[in-house]
Amino acid sequence: MPRVSHRSRSATVLRRRRLTLVALTAAAAGTFALLAGQRVGSSVQPATPAAAPRLLEVTAGDRIVLRTRLRDGGAPDPGRVRRALASRLPDGIVASRGSARIAYRYDLEATVTKAVAVGQSGGRVGAVRDAVSVRIVAPVIAQAQANTCESAALSILLATTGQAVSQERLQSEFPRSGRLDPVGSGPQRTWGDPDRGYVGRPDGQGVAGGFGIYPGPVAATARRFGRDLDDLTGVSPQRLYARLLHGRAVMAWIGLSDGPYGQWVSPQGKRIDVNFGEHTIVLAGVTRDGSLRIVNPLRGTAELWSRDRFEAAWQLLGRRALGA
Numbered sequence: 001m002p003r004v005s006h007r008s009r010s011a012t013v014l015r016r017r018r019l020t021l022v023a024l025t026a027a028a029a030g031t032f033a034l035l036a037g038q039r040v041g042s043s044v045q046p047a048t049p050a051a052a053p054r055l056l057e058v059t060a061g062d063r064i065v066l067r068t069r070l071r072d073g074g075a076p077d078p079g080r081v082r083r084a085l086a087s088r089l090p091d092g093i094v095a096s097r098g099s100a101r102i103a104y105r106y107d108l109e110a111t112v113t114k115a116v117a118v119g120q121s122g123g124r125v126g127a128v129r130d131a132v133s134v135r136i137v138a139p140v141i142a143q144a145q146a147n148t149c150e151s152a153a154l155s156i157l158l159a160t161t162g163q164a165v166s167q168e169r170l171q172s173e174f175p176r177s178g179r180l181d182p183v184g185s186g187p188q189r190t191w192g193d194p195d196r197g198y199v200g201r202p203d204g205q206g207v208a209g210g211f212g213i214y215p216g217p218v219a220a221t222a223r224r225f226g227r228d229l230d231d232l233t234g235v236s237p238q239r240l241y242a243r244l245l246h247g248r249a250v251m252a253w254i255g256l257s258d259g260p261y262g263q264w265v266s267p268q269g270k271r272i273d274v275n276f277g278e279h280t281i282v283l284a285g286v287t288r289d290g291s292l293r294i295v296n297p298l299r300g301t302a303e304l305w306s307r308d309r310f311e312a313a314w315q316l317l318g319r320r321a322l323g324a
Contacts, residue, residue: 054122058085058115060106061093065127066115075120082112089127099137099160100247103288104129131245135293136160138249138284142300144168146204150213152297153251153280158227160249160284161324165225173221174198174213181206182264193266194274208262210276214253215322222322232321237311240321241286249324250283255316256298275316283310 056076058066065088070076085108092105110128118125139159143152144167151171158165178192180201192199194214200206219229232240232250240250257277264272284302285293292310294303314321 054120056081056115056118056122057124058089058111058127059124060090060127060129061095065089070120070122076116076118076122078112078116081115082108085111085115085127092132093129097247099162100285101135101137102131102245102247103133105132133288134245134247134285136244136247136249136284138282138295140295140300140302141167141297143297144171145202147200147210147212148202149280149297150174150198150218153282153295154218154222156282156284156295156297157229157249157251157322157324158222158225160282161227163225163227170221171198171202173224175217175220177217178267182208187263187265189264190267191264191272193268193270193272196266196268210278211274212278212280215320218251219322227324230323232323234319235321237307237314240283240323241292241307243323244283244286244292251280251322252283252310252314253278253280253317253320254310254313255279256313258316278317 054070056066056068056070057064058081066081066084068076068080068084089106089108089111092103094101094103096102107128107130111125114125114128137160138156141152141156143149148167148171151167151174154170155165155167175197176192177194177197177199178190182189182191184190191208191211194212195216197217198213200208200211204210215231215233219231222229229251232243240252243250255275255277256279258275260276262274262276266272279298281297282295283292284295287293287304291304291306294305294310295301296303
């Protein structure tokens with residue numbers, strides 16, 4: 001075997017190491033190129049979240065009585081909604097509103113119409129309900145004197161709004177109009193104007209025996225106690241009943257009798273025509289059969305009146321009323 005010098009062996013080892021390093025470098029470069037090629041050439045897109053399904057929800061009170069998915073983004077099918085609600089929609093509900101307890105009846109067909117109207121976008125709708133009866137919490141107060149029905153009725157009305165004021169305090173706050181008793185005789189006698197203030201003697205004494213006060217100055221007195229009342233004089237009876245079914249009581253001027261009638265002239269020269277059967281009551285609810293819940297200060301009683309009875313008596317005093 002030929003003899004190899006130490007220098008030759010060192011050169012051979014160095015050459016082999018260089019070749020190995022070149023090979024490793026090339027392999028690493030190829031691998032990087034492959035990986036880089038894969039990344040650059042990739043067309044992978046971020047995942048798109050699926051669209052939330054369109055839902056129709058119908059609520060009755062605080063309950064969801066129907067939840068259904070809309071098919072293919074289409075509008076709700078009336079027949080399908082009606083069939084589903086027919087077995088799930090309750091007959092009615094009783095709810096509180098201020099001092100009132102109101103009974104409602106649900107309307108199936110109106111609810112279906114409302115649900116279908118949301119269209120393909122879906123959403124949540126409340127079932128349609130109609131008030132059928134109401135009981136407004138109202139104190140039963142008797143008038144303290146012969147001609148203080150207005151202050152007693154106003155005390156009752158204010159109590160339904162959470163304001164407690166005695167009839168005696170209210171009577172003392174009413175503005176006055178004219179002297180305690182009329183001056184003169186016949187149609188030309190002079191007395192006060194109930195549209196401006198209280199007329200006559202609260203105790204019913206004196207030559208005339210009456211009279212009282214009308215809505216304008218009564219509402220002005222209520223404002224001094226922080227309550228604005230709506231003047232409902234001349235509105236239809238249905239307007240009064242609608243207010244009751246929304247839980248708001250009404251003070252109404254009625255005729256206890258068809259006369260006697262009287263005339264006089266106010267200090268301002270205004271002709272005053274009155275029914276001496278003038279009285280005031282408070283309407284505080286409606287029963288399911290349509291009767292009216294009445295608080296009558298005449299003797300301090302809670303009564304049920306037919307609508308015909310009330311409307312006839314209300315007409316005798318010019319359909320005057322104030323609403324809470």
